[in-house]
Amino acid sequence: MGKPDRDIGSGLEIDQWDFHGGILTFHPTSGPNFRTSHGEVFWLMNSKNSVGANLYAQYEMDKVPNRQGLSAWIGTVTISSTGEYEYRDNELGSLQHVAGGFFEAHPRGKVQVRYSSGIKPTTLLEDLQDQAVVAEITFLPTDKTRERLFKVVNQTSTRSIDLQSVEARTFLLWKGWNHSWN
Known part of the structure; x- marks a missing residue:
């Protein structure tokens, strides 16, 4: 993936990479996700939160x-x-x-x-x-x-x-x- 395209964090390092069709984000607390160019979000790790x-x-x-x-x-x-x-x-x-x-x-x-x-x-x-x-x-x-x-x-x-x-x-x-x- 190489070096991130940007860091959108404020107090946390939140790296983003641009890919064809969307943006990959690594958020240290909510987890990694991929947001498509249409705005749909796919979370890449499962969690269970009651x-x-x-x-x-x-x-x-x-x-x-x-x-x-x-x-x-x-x-x-x-x-x-x-x-x-x-x-x-x-x-x-x-x-x-x-x-x-x-x-x-x-x-x-x-x-x-x-x-x-x-x-x-x-x-x-x-x-x-x-x-x-x-x-x-x-x-x-x-x-x-x-x-x-x-x-x-x-x-x-x-x-x-x-x-x-x-x-x-x-x-x-x-x-x-x-x-x-x-």
Whole structure:
């Protein structure tokens, strides 16, 4: 294959090679894939990722990209298997924050998880359609002043999970699959 045609990583080395008909990408955490010139993605390693094992985890919070595609890391939201959540600021200063953000105002609390019809904790993410809603999570702040509902959306094409607010989207919450490789 020779030397990669480019490195698309930001903090990680993510090499890409151009081939007739598509692009081969070696991603160190999500695995190697081939994207055809028509946009179809083929993952080159099998994995088994259950909904339940991937749901309770740390999610990255980023600003929604601007018109130039630039975003900024805001912090993390961790959902524990004990039904609690905690928001942690990135500690980079107020310019990175989402004004009036729910998690900034309510950094701790409980969660209620409701799986979608036909989905169980043992359901494999690999078996689901791209953009499938696998669950809904309600965040209940410790101060009990207000709750916030998010849909848990499986992104098969990028091997990630998004938490999408049913209210206006001022930030992105996402995580990569855990990747139990076969």
